[in-house]
Amino acid sequence: xxxxxxxxxxxxxxxxxxxxxxxxxxxxxxxxxxxxxxxxxxxxxxxxxxxxxxxxxxxxxxxxxxxxxxxxxxxxxxxxxxxxxxxxxxxxxxxxxxxxxxxxxxxxxxxxx
Amino acid sequence: xxxxxxxxxxxxxxxxxxxxxxxxxxxxxxxxxxxxxxxxxxxxxxxxxxxxxxxxxxxxxxxxxxxxxxxxxxxxxxxxxxxxxxxxxxxxxxxxxxxxxxxxxxxxxxxxxxxx
Numbered sequence: 001x002x003x004x005x006x007x008x009x010x011x012x013x014x015x016x017x018x019x020x021x022x023x024x025x026x027x028x029x030x031x032x033x034x035x036x037x038x039x040x041x042x043x044x045x046x047x048x049x050x051x052x053x054x055x056x057x058x059x060x061x062x063x064x065x066x067x068x069x070x071x072x073x074x075x076x077x078x079x080x081x082x083x084x085x086x087x088x089x090x091x092x093x094x095x096x097x098x099x100x101x102x103x104x105x106x107x108x109x110x111x112x113x
Numbered sequence: 114x115x116x117x118x119x120x121x122x123x124x125x126x127x128x129x130x131x132x133x134x135x136x137x138x139x140x141x142x143x144x145x146x147x148x149x150x151x152x153x154x155x156x157x158x159x160x161x162x163x164x165x166x167x168x169x170x171x172x173x174x175x176x177x178x179x180x181x182x183x184x185x186x187x188x189x190x191x192x193x194x195x196x197x198x199x200x201x202x203x204x205x206x207x208x209x210x211x212x213x214x215x216x217x218x219x220x221x222x223x224x225x226x227x228x229x
Binding site: 004036041043045046049090101102103104 | 156223
């Protein structure tokens with residue numbers, strides 16, 4: 001079955017600290033992987049996406065993610081977190097055999113000054 | 114360039130009632146997808162409309178239905194509301210099908226539906 005697991009429900013970091021949000025997926029075909037961010041009262045904003053090629057993907061707002069096929073993972077990273085990064089982060093998977101995105105349950109990021 | 118807009122922002126309905134949610138797609142986009150996001154959950158795909166035709170549906174009962182108009186705006190209708198229908202309903206637009214294959218979807222802010 002196709003699924004996305006985000007094992008961390010809530011993460012708290014200090015401003016300036018590094019960040020890694022975990023995402024594991026289960027997908028039978030070639031996966032397309034996405035990270036979205038959702039701020040309170042806002043819709044989802046695409047941070048980055050992976051389709052093929054270089055397994056390290058750069059996104060907006062200084063985020064990057066690395067696709068590791070052997071581990072079925074697509075973890076999101078940022079070297080130095082800003083207070084404005086506090087939000088809910090969702091990992092999603094899609095593929096060539098479907099036009100729908102399957103989302104994880106999200107990780108809530110809290111940033112302390 | 115106008116982004117995706119949704120109306121209303123918030124809505125309270127009683128169990129058994131019917132509701133219509135509206136979405137205006139981003140300028141130039143001809144595909145609209147609807148998602149349901151329950152509290153503490155990720156969005157779940159309801160269905161997608163492409164050029165006024167349903168193009169894919171998630172695991173939702175037939176009482177969830179939709180329309181897309183010639184200007185590519187869209188409606189989501191839910192009949193016989195149940196308490197579990199309480200959620201944030203998100204609309205996303207894109208140019209062409211293939212949202213999960215690369216065509217970026219742009220999400221609206223959502224409509225918060227509460228069923229009492």
